[in-house]
Amino acid sequence: MASSYDVVVIGAGFAGAIAARDLGTRGYSVLLLEGRDRVGGRTYTGEAFGRPIEFGGTYLHWTSPNVWRELQHYGLKLDFPHHIDTVHWLADGRVHHGSAEEFGQAAASVMARVAADARQWFPAPFEVNAVDTSPIEQQTMAQRFDSSGLSRYERDVVEGVLASLSHSYDEQGVAQLLLLVAAYCGDWAGYFESIGSWPVEGGIKQLYDGLICESGAEVRLSTPVAAVQDNGISVTVTTRAGERIDARTAVVALPLNTLGDIAFTPDVPLASRTMIDQKNPVLASKIWVRAKGEIEPFQTVAPIGQNPINVARFDSYHDGDTLIMCLCSDASAIDADDHEGVQRALRVFVPDIEVVDTASHNWGADEFSKGGWIWHRPGNLTGGAAQLRAVSGRVRFAGSDIAGLGAGGVEGALETGAAAAREVAGVLADGSY
Ligand SMILES: Cc1cc2nc3c(=O)[nH]c(=O)nc-3n(C[C@H](O)[C@H](O)[C@H](O)COP(=O)(O)OP(=O)(O)OC[C@H]3O[C@@H](n4cnc5c(N)ncnc54)[C@H](O)[C@@H]3O)c2cc1C
Numbered sequence: 001m002a003s004s005y006d007v008v009v010i011g012a013g014f015a016g017a018i019a020a021r022d023l024g025t026r027g028y029s030v031l032l033l034e035g036r037d038r039v040g041g042r043t044y045t046g047e048a049f050g051r052p053i054e055f056g057g058t059y060l061h062w063t064s065p066n067v068w069r070e071l072q073h074y075g076l077k078l079d080f081p082h083h084i085d086t087v088h089w090l091a092d093g094r095v096h097h098g099s100a101e102e103f104g105q106a107a108a109s110v111m112a113r114v115a116a117d118a119r120q121w122f123p124a125p126f127e128v129n130a131v132d133t134s135p136i137e138q139q140t141m142a143q144r145f146d147s148s149g150l151s152r153y154e155r156d157v158v159e160g161v162l163a164s165l166s167h168s169y170d171e172q173g174v175a176q177l178l179l180l181v182a183a184y185c186g187d188w189a190g191y192f193e194s195i196g197s198w199p200v201e202g203g204i205k206q207l208y209d210g211l212i213c214e215s216g217a218e219v220r221l222s223t224p225v226a227a228v229q230d231n232g233i234s235v236t237v238t239t240r241a242g243e244r245i246d247a248r249t250a251v252v253a254l255p256l257n258t259l260g261d262i263a264f265t266p267d268v269p270l271a272s273r274t275m276i277d278q279k280n281p282v283l284a285s286k287i288w289v290r291a292k293g294e295i296e297p298f299q300t301v302a303p304i305g306q307n308p309i310n311v312a313r314f315d316s317y318h319d320g321d322t323l324i325m326c327l328c329s330d331a332s333a334i335d336a337d338d339h340e341g342v343q344r345a346l347r348v349f350v351p352d353i354e355v356v357d358t359a360s361h362n363w364g365a366d367e368f369s370k371g372g373w374i375w376h377r378p379g380n381l382t383g384g385a386a387q388l389r390a391v392s393g394r395v396r397f398a399g400s401d402i403a404g405l406g407a408g409g410v411e412g413a414l415e416t417g418a419a420a421a422r423e424v425a426g427v428l429a430d431g432s433y
Contacts, residue, residue, distance in 0.1 A: 013041020048359030275384025
């Protein structure tokens with residue numbers, strides 16, 4: 001049965017949620033189609049160990065303008081991060097131990113060298129193509145490390161620091177790192193704090209639920225979309241179940257790694273099609289660990305390939321035990337349910353740690369994400385992603401995976417979702433469509 005809406009928004013992650021909210025509150029009729037049986041996308045406040053747990057995107061920051069505006073709009077606060085007493089970092093074949101400040105100093109000089117030219121290539125980070133970036137857009141992270149004149153120790157430090165964002169230094173480009181560091185005025189530590197320190201008090205769920213609730217949109221869960229056709233006078237969205245839905249416009253807010261499952265007519269620009277075919281290389285995982293007893297707050301850091309857990313960080317005490325958040329660059333390198341394997345990986349740093357329980361969500365195996373956060377292959381940040389954002393007509397694209405400023409985080413999802421909504425509202429209001 002055909003229906004008619006002003007806008008169909010496809011995907012109920014943060015990009016889709018804010019697009020639906022901004023169009024719904026402007027008075028347009030919005031249908032929000034979501035493949036999963038829940039909203040929130042790659043952010044997901046679930047339950048484990050008898051308490052709420054963030055399985056996906058967690059940390060937000062006041063320096064992200066869209067994030068901060070929405071937190072304030074819904075009256076949400078950020079929780080203080082816990083102070084870490086000791087950092088254990090694997091470099092040059094052995095584990096080093098020091099305070100958080102000492103590790104910060106070890107990382108600072110190396111990171112500053114690796115990202116020294118960030119502002120040269122992205123002088124106005126809100127416009128990724130403000131200058132010709134071709135000399136660095138083709139450079140992989142590994143090539144950047146090779147050309148930075150690093151000692152073995154320095155290279156391990158930088159590969160450890162960046163492991164919490166990465167999957168493969170040979171596959172990922174350096175441009176996204178430079179853009180995001182440029183966004184923090186060249187201060188890599190500021191960028192790192194923004195993406196990894198401050199959780200939402202009471203859970204990030206409140207933010208995505210707030211947006212969707214205020215949108216007034218008709219929300220259909222468990223409704224994966226298979227095709228989107230702009231036929232010149234309307235948009236026809238076809239679900240996997242074969243239902244055809246007509247609307248004046250559509251916002252597509254899907255992860256890069258699922259865009260290839262949708263038939264677009266007309267097709268997306270060539271550079272964007274190439275990016276979709278190449279896919280986001282990040283197949284990382286986040287594992288929550290419950291360790292026996294109350295352990296002194298610690299953090300571990302390991303380069304990719306040298307330990308299956310690249311970052312483990314104290315989160316909180318819970319019922320006499322310690323909860324630890326672990327990031328693994330390669331989800332296939334460790335089985336999150338194998339308590340002994342997880343314990344073995346952690347014992348490299350904390351020899352007497354006892355793992356009692358673990359919890360995780362496999363984002364790479366999940367058919368509605370097929371991967372983690374975006375970290376582009378060479379060429380796609382300023383190419384395919386920028387071109388997909390610029391698509392005009394009845395179908396617009398949004399999502400953290402195609403964001404410029406804010407790429408890879410909730411900020412990028414909110415920014416692109418709000419931008420798509422502004423453009424759609426503009427054309428709907430002037431009667432063009
Ligand atoms: C483990 C992990 C930790 C992270 N940590 C942080 C962090 O601390 N801070 C931060 O800012 N960011 C973090 N991120 C990144 C952040 O979560 C994402 O960048 C952001 O949530 C993406 O939002 P989005 O709306 O662009 O995409 P998504 O959230 O992926 O939303 C897309 C939606 O589309 C739906 N969908 C997919 N295919 C179809 C289909 N065919 N039909 C209909 N619906 C479909 C999906 O189910 C999903 O709901 C993390 C990500 C992961 C995986």
